[in-house]
Amino acid sequence: MIGAAALARIDELAKTGPGEDRRSDMTNHDETEAPVAADAGRELKAATRAAWALGDYHRFAKETIWELGEVLVRACGISADQRVLDVAAGTGNAAIRAAEAGAEAVASDLAPENFEAGRREAEAHGVELEWVEADAEALPFADGEFDVVTSSFGAIFAPDHQAVADEMLRVCRPGGTIGMLNFTPEGLISDFFGALAPYMPPPPPGALPPPMWGSEEHLRELLGGRVESLEMTRRHYVETATSPHDYRELFKQTFGPVVGIYASLADEPERAAALDRDFLEFATRTNSGSPEGPAEYRYEYLLVVARKRAS
Numbered sequence: 001m002i003g004a005a006a007l008a009r010i011d012e013l014a015k016t017g018p019g020e021d022r023r024s025d026m027t028n029h030d031e032t033e034a035p036v037a038a039d040a041g042r043e044l045k046a047a048t049r050a051a052w053a054l055g056d057y058h059r060f061a062k063e064t065i066w067e068l069g070e071v072l073v074r075a076c077g078i079s080a081d082q083r084v085l086d087v088a089a090g091t092g093n094a095a096i097r098a099a100e101a102g103a104e105a106v107a108s109d110l111a112p113e114n115f116e117a118g119r120r121e122a123e124a125h126g127v128e129l130e131w132v133e134a135d136a137e138a139l140p141f142a143d144g145e146f147d148v149v150t151s152s153f154g155a156i157f158a159p160d161h162q163a164v165a166d167e168m169l170r171v172c173r174p175g176g177t178i179g180m181l182n183f184t185p186e187g188l189i190s191d192f193f194g195a196l197a198p199y200m201p202p203p204p205p206g207a208l209p210p211p212m213w214g215s216e217e218h219l220r221e222l223l224g225g226r227v228e229s230l231e232m233t234r235r236h237y238v239e240t241a242t243s244p245h246d247y248r249e250l251f252k253q254t255f256g257p258v259v260g261i262y263a264s265l266a267d268e269p270e271r272a273a274a275l276d277r278d279f280l281e282f283a284t285r286t287n288s289g290s291p292e293g294p295a296e297y298r299y300e301y302l303l304v305v306a307r308k309r310a311s
């Protein structure tokens with residue numbers, strides 16, 4: 001089980017007030033509930049895809065996590081002659097770097113609306129890759145098709161963690177590598193989700209929160225005895241903005257799920273203003289930069305490299 005302290009932190013951050021609990025699909029952690037029902041699951045997929053297609057994900061990625069795709073590709077030792085699948089690839093943060101390393105790379109994601117920006121970025125890097133619409137919980141690839149399967153802050157967003165882990169392992173060849181970058185529950189991401197949670201609809205039953213993927217214990221449980229080695233290293237990276245106000249505006253303009261939350265409040269100007277205040281409070285409180293600026297946000301993540309058993 002994930003550490004109790006980490007879960008308590010997610011829970012505490014997600015609650016909106018006494019007697020009210022509007023945890024988002026990013027924050028519900030009741031593992032005892034039934035798996036997501038089929039209809040609710042389909043609706044959730046459609047809503048998730050629509051949310052990630054909003055805004056300008058590529059601009060967001062370039063201003064925040066873009067340097068980390070290369071970190072993941074290096075950690076996995078990706079090289080020429082390998083076939084690599086990047087799951088929940090967005091605009092190709094890791095997949096483009098895998099292609100630059102000479103690999104035959106496939107970028108897959110639930111939201112193909114972002115592929116065009118990815119294609120342009122790949123062209124700028126002088127590489128070509130394949131772009132495939134795919135749900136991380138049901139990958140449309142054959143068993144053992146890839147030497148390396150990666151996900152950079154992506155597969156963590158699918159609600160059924162076990163299904164994702166099973167699929168990433170299934171499409172990886174025996175002896176192959178699984179690599180992930182996952183936010184940790186103790187890190188800044190829980191404050192971020194906590195600020196947004198009161199403004200999001202309640203999650204479907206059984207959905208698990210993304211930061212659980214940053215728990216070493218949760219990873220061990222998900223992968224079970226199917227890997228012969230599992231390296232997990234806690235690291236940090238820093239996002240910067242001119243000011244806390246500008247940091248909030250970056251999310252409002254470019255980060256699909258946040259753009260979607262604001263759109264859902266279009267007829268509720270008071271709640272939209274409250275979200276503005278809560279987001280600014282989060283961005284001001286967690287700014288670790290100097291008073292003269294720029295604003296800095298230090299996120300902890302888990303770098304995961306696992307080797308699938310050879311047989």
Ligand SMILES: C[S@@+](CC[C@H](N)C(=O)[O-])C[C@H]1O[C@@H](n2cnc3c(N)ncnc32)[C@H](O)[C@@H]1O
Nearest residue numbers: 052088089090093110111135136152154157158
């Ligand atoms: C924070 S972005 C990360 C994208 C990219 N890996 C990167 O490093 O920039 C999360 C991505 O997960 C994708 N995603 C969310 N749920 C998914 C699912 N169930 N299956 C596949 N992709 C999903 C979103 O469309 C989005 O592109």
